[in-house]
Amino acid sequence: MYHMEKQMKTTGLRGQVAGSTALSTVGGAGNSLTYCGYSIEDLAQKASFEEVVWLLFYGKLPTQQALLDYQDTLKSQRDIPAPLITCLELLPKTTHPMEVLRSACSLLGNLEPEKSFKNQIQAATRLLAVMPSMLLYWYHFSHHNIRINPVTQDNSTAAHFLNLLHHQSPHPDTVKCLNTSFILYAEHEFNASTFTARVCAATLSDFYSCITGAIGSLRGPLHGAANEEAMALIESFKDANDAEKGILDKLDKKELIMGFGHAIYRESDPRNAIIKACSKKLSMQSNNPNYYLISERIEQVMWREKRLFANADFFHASAYHFLNIPVLLFTPIFVCARLSGWAAHIMEQRKNNRLIRPSAEYIGPPLKDWINLEAR
Amino acid sequence: MYHMEKQMKTTGLRGQVAGSTALSTVGGAGNSLTYCGYSIEDLAQKASFEEVVWLLFYGKLPTQQALLDYQDTLKSQRDIPAPLITCLELLPKTTHPMEVLRSACSLLGNLEPEKSFKNQIQAATRLLAVMPSMLLYWYHFSHHNIRINPVTQDNSTAAHFLNLLHHQSPHPDTVKCLNTSFILYAEHEFNASTFTARVCAATLSDFYSCITGAIGSLRGPLHGAANEEAMALIESFKDANDAEKGILDKLDKKELIMGFGHAIYRESDPRNAIIKACSKKLSMQSNNPNYYLISERIEQVMWREKRLFANADFFHASAYHFLNIPVLLFTPIFVCARLSGWAAHIMEQRKNNRLIRPSAEYIGPPLKDWINLEAR
Numbered sequence: 001m002y003h004m005e006k007q008m009k010t011t012g013l014r015g016q017v018a019g020s021t022a023l024s025t026v027g028g029a030g031n032s033l034t035y036c037g038y039s040i041e042d043l044a045q046k047a048s049f050e051e052v053v054w055l056l057f058y059g060k061l062p063t064q065q066a067l068l069d070y071q072d073t074l075k076s077q078r079d080i081p082a083p084l085i086t087c088l089e090l091l092p093k094t095t096h097p098m099e100v101l102r103s104a105c106s107l108l109g110n111l112e113p114e115k116s117f118k119n120q121i122q123a124a125t126r127l128l129a130v131m132p133s134m135l136l137y138w139y140h141f142s143h144h145n146i147r148i149n150p151v152t153q154d155n156s157t158a159a160h161f162l163n164l165l166h167h168q169s170p171h172p173d174t175v176k177c178l179n180t181s182f183i184l185y186a187e188h189e190f191n192a193s194t195f196t197a198r199v200c201a202a203t204l205s206d207f208y209s210c211i212t213g214a215i216g217s218l219r220g221p222l223h224g225a226a227n228e229e230a231m232a233l234i235e236s237f238k239d240a241n242d243a244e245k246g247i248l249d250k251l252d253k254k255e256l257i258m259g260f261g262h263a264i265y266r267e268s269d270p271r272n273a274i275i276k277a278c279s280k281k282l283s284m285q286s287n288n289p290n291y292y293l294i295s296e297r298i299e300q301v302m303w304r305e306k307r308l309f310a311n312a313d314f315f316h317a318s319a320y321h322f323l324n325i326p327v328l329l330f331t332p333i334f335v336c337a338r339l340s341g342w343a344a345h346i347m348e349q350r351k352n353n354r355l356i357r358p359s360a361e362y363i364g365p366p367l368k369d370w371i372n373l374e375a376r
Numbered sequence: 377m378y379h380m381e382k383q384m385k386t387t388g389l390r391g392q393v394a395g396s397t398a399l400s401t402v403g404g405a406g407n408s409l410t411y412c413g414y415s416i417e418d419l420a421q422k423a424s425f426e427e428v429v430w431l432l433f434y435g436k437l438p439t440q441q442a443l444l445d446y447q448d449t450l451k452s453q454r455d456i457p458a459p460l461i462t463c464l465e466l467l468p469k470t471t472h473p474m475e476v477l478r479s480a481c482s483l484l485g486n487l488e489p490e491k492s493f494k495n496q497i498q499a500a501t502r503l504l505a506v507m508p509s510m511l512l513y514w515y516h517f518s519h520h521n522i523r524i525n526p527v528t529q530d531n532s533t534a535a536h537f538l539n540l541l542h543h544q545s546p547h548p549d550t551v552k553c554l555n556t557s558f559i560l561y562a563e564h565e566f567n568a569s570t571f572t573a574r575v576c577a578a579t580l581s582d583f584y585s586c587i588t589g590a591i592g593s594l595r596g597p598l599h600g601a602a603n604e605e606a607m608a609l610i611e612s613f614k615d616a617n618d619a620e621k622g623i624l625d626k627l628d629k630k631e632l633i634m635g636f637g638h639a640i641y642r643e644s645d646p647r648n649a650i651i652k653a654c655s656k657k658l659s660m661q662s663n664n665p666n667y668y669l670i671s672e673r674i675e676q677v678m679w680r681e682k683r684l685f686a687n688a689d690f691f692h693a694s695a696y697h698f699l700n701i702p703v704l705l706f707t708p709i710f711v712c713a714r715l716s717g718w719a720a721h722i723m724e725q726r727k728n729n730r731l732i733r734p735s736a737e738y739i740g741p742p743l744k745d746w747i748n749l750e751a752r
Contacts, residue, residue, distance in 0.1 A: 011395070012578065013734035018389055022740030037741035046746055063752045083466040087483070090459035095486045102588060103482040107463070110471045110479055190736040196575050196589060202388065203568050203596020212478060213572060213589030220579020222731050263733060355598050357639060358389035360566040364398030365413035370422055376439045 014263075018190060018356070019198065023056060023344050026189045030267035035187050036060070044274045049157055049182040049337070050074065053128060056187055056344040057121055070125075071155050077129035078151045078160065080137060081111050088134065093142040097135065097332045098219035102212055104134040109208025117350060123207040124343035131336045132157065136164040139329065158182060161336065166324065173285065174323050177278040178333075181319065184271040184312055185334050187341030193218040197342045201349040202356040214342045215335055224331040226313035227320070230259035231327050233298070234317055239290060240297035247301045259314030260302050271312035279315045282322035291318040390639075394566060394732070395574065399432060399720050402565045406643035411563050412436070420650045425533050425558040425713070426450065429504060432563055432720040433497055446501075447531050453505035454527045454536065456513060457487050464510065469518040473511065473708045474595035478588055480510040485584025493726060499583040500719035507712045508533065512540040515705065534558060537712065542700065549661065550699050553654040554709075557695065560647040560688055561710050563717030569594040573718045577725040578732040590718045591711055600707040602689035603696070606635035607703050609674070610693055615666060616673035623677045635690030636678050647688035655691045658698035667694040 025034045033040040036055050043052055050071050054062040062070065080088070084107050091100055105127065114123045133150030140146040148167070154160040158178035162170035188194070197214040218224035237243040250257060262269050276299075283292030295318045302308045320330055401410045409416040412431050419428055426447050430438040438446065456464070460483050467476055481503065490499045509526030516522040524543075530536040534554035538546035564570070573590040594600035613619040626633060638645050652675075659668030671694045678684045696706055 012730035012732045013394055014730075016392065016734050017737050018734035019387070020737040020739045022738070025738045025740070028738075034740075034743060037744035038746060039743065042746040046748070051749075061747060061749075061752060064749050067749065086466060087463045090462060091483075091486050094489075096489065096582075099482070099486050099489070099582070099585070102585060103479065103486055106475070106479040106482050106588065107467075110467050110475050113472065113475070190734050192575060192579050192731055192733050195732070195734060196572060199568060199572050199575060200589065200593045200596070203593050203599040205592055205596035205599075206472075206475070209475070209478060209592030209595050212482065213576065213592045216581055216585030216589045217576045217579050219585050220576070220581035223579040223581075263731075264735075354388035354390075355568055355639075356388045356571070357568050358392050358394035358566050358571060361393050361396040362398075362401045362404075363396045364401070364410075367410060367415065368413035370414060370418040371437060372422070373427075373437075373440050373443065376437060 024187045024189050027264040031265055031270055033270045040270050044180050044183050049179050052183050052186050053340040056340050073125060074129045077126050078133050080133050080150050083111060088138045089141055097328055100138050101332055101335050102215045105208060105215055106212045114207045120207055120347055128339055132161045132164060135332050177282055177319060180278055182337040184275055185337035192223050194342055194345050198345050198349045199356045201346040202353055210346045211342055224334050226258050227316040228327055228330045230314050231317035234291055234294050237294050240293045243294045243297045244301050247298055251305055260308040260310055262311045268309045269311040272310045275319055276315040279319035286322050291321050400563045400565050403640040407641055407646055409646045416646050420556050420559050425555050428559050428562050429716040432716050449501055450505045453502050454509050456509050456526050459487060464514045465517055473704055476514050477708055477711050478591045481584060481591055482588045490583045496583055496723055504715055508537045511708050553658055553695055556654055558713040560651060561713035568599050570718055570721050574721050574725045575732045577722040578729055586722045587718055600710050602634050603692040604703055604706045606690050607693035610667055610670050613670050616669045619670045619673045620677050623674055627681055636684040636686055638687045644685045645687040648686045651695055652691040655695035662698050667697050
């Protein structure tokens with residue numbers, strides 16, 4: 001399509017430092033992850049998602065009172081403004097739910113603008129509180145023709161989400177699993193959506209522009225959709241033996257298996273063992289643990305044959321399956337969690353800002369003479 | 377706010393090559409600009425905006441027939457879908473118009489999704505055709521309580537825009553000036569909004585996500601709003617002598633003067649002479665050329681005192697003033713033009729893609745022991 005003088009460089013900034021962060025380490029010692037100095041293992045086992053949000057926003061763990069206050073603030077902000085409800089009801093059932101969240105976030109910014117950077121934590125908190133409401137209001141309206149009440153009295157974001165999704169108070173084990181998932185997905189350094197948010201923040205644009213842009217990037221199949229694709233793979237097998245046969249066959253054909261390996265972790269993804277344990281526990285409580293057994297076998301085969309480890313996305317697929325979450329909502333849940341990391345990065349970028357404006361190598365044609373329209 | 381171990385690096389990728397492009401050169405020989413090999417001087421003087429769009433999309437100049445066909449396609453796609461009209465009418469008068477365009481673009485993607493990358497030129501064309509309609513529909517509805525018909529039979533985007541804005545067929549000289557402005561603002565390599573679009577495109581997200589993200593970045597005061605700030609400066613003086621006095625005073629106080637200098641051009645901004653000539657011509661036809669005379673004097677003083685040249689934004693302010701364009705719409709017009717460059721960059725990124733995922737330098741605390749909630 002373009003007249004290219006030479007092959008385009010597509011390094012994708014891999015390995016190039018684009019800035020600094022105090023928020024997380026990814027892949028130190030080949031397999032570790034910390035948020036503000038705390039290991040992902042401690043956070044997943046001992047914290048609530050709301051505690052992790054507070055940590056990311058303030059750089060330290062909240063006191064008991066601060067955490068209670070923050071939970072109350074989140075609870076009080078779950079309602080959707082009436083004009084936004086009208087807009088959500090106009091979006092077709094066939095709309096990609098990530099594109100619904102992109103519009104919903106942008107419209108919320110129209111109706112409740114940030115106004116001043118002094119309000120950034122309020123804007124972030126409002127979005128954390130209302131994102132599940134906006135998603136599940138649209139989902140139930142477009143798919144089931146039901147207008148839900150998006151406000152619940154659940155203390156945690158995880159319980160609120162499951163309550164809105166299933167119209168009943170969730171079992172504590174399912175809340176615990178989704179809470180853990182939110183923590184695992186909360187923050188991950190300069191991934192593509194977070195980097196989008198920072199590029200936007202660096203122009204000193206408003207908070208909602210940054211998050212809207214980040215949702216758009218997370219929507220991309222190379223970024224947010226890996227757990228959906230893992231699910232499609234798992235669903236394609238009838239049991240563990242069938243999976244072993246199928247995976248060997250795919251490896252023979254050099255097909256790509258989603259949910260394995262990682263751009264930065266070299267030895268393992270520390271989030272995998274955690275979500276795998278959640279999936280296993282839920283599978284044993286279910287009347288059909290098949291998807292867990294299939295997943296476990298795929299993991300074994302991939303390691304035995306290719307020395308490839310499962311990443312955070314792989315066991316998320318079966319875990320969400322046991323939580324009765326429709327595949328359609330897998331990536332939007334990622335938004336509800338990663339919002340916290342995006343928000344913290346926007347605040348960090350604003351704190352010591354410089355416009356992010358790289359250079360490009362020119363590979364187009366040299367200067368050309370103009371040709372008038374009639375002479376072409 | 378964060379526990380920082382050392383000062384954050386904020387190089388903003390300045391001077392770092394983040395990829396390659398065949399679309400434009402910025403600042404070759406200190407002051408030149410070309411689109412696909414053609415100089416900005418030739419393009420501004422001899423082309424129509426629609427011709428430049430075609431050049432950016434296909435890498436070569438259109439034939440007479442191809443250009444006529446493309447103009448017809450654009451003319452046929454100016455109408456706004458009914459659900460989007462409903463949403464636009466719900467956005468308050470006080471909404472930042474860039475945030476209106478951000479939502480409008482996202483919602484259009486919900487209602488008319490791209491579906492396949494094969495449709496990318498159609499998506500880009502649809503957005504080019506309907507962006508002025510969406511902007512001016514909202515503007516007239518929210519500010520004047522008028523529901524305009526967003527469809528006109530004007531051949532050019534510039535005439536269409538002015539017709540919708542002023543409810544009358546525009547004078548050919550004003551169309552020519554706005555057409556030139558659209559060409560000058562069409563494309564500018566890896567600026568922050570274009571880079572946002574490319575980061576999003578590199579996840580293989582949809583076209584509307586990329587453009588929505590780019591609008592969010594252009595909204596930032598460090599990026600798109602320079603011509604608005606230049607206008608505020610010009611408006612603050614009563615005549616050229618007052619401007620000279622005021623600028624000398626500001627320079628004494630080391631205040632920043634917007635619209636001067638450039639991150640990449642070292643000697644001059646090639647777009648300045650072109651838009652300055654447009655502004656001058658319109659000023660001589662107006663009954664009050666004062667804003668041109670003030671601008672000219674500020675330019676003289678800035679060069680004499682600081683050897684700083686006016687950039688593309690500075691004379692855009694007075695030019696738009698003589699076109700009777702409200703300041704509120706200055707940055708949104710930039711969207712209507714730069715859409716073409718964003719679209720071309722999205723297509724170029726997709727053509728030879730790799731995920732854009734830089735690294736970050738970690739400057740946070742070392743590993744910490746967990747402290748239970750009760751013990752804090």
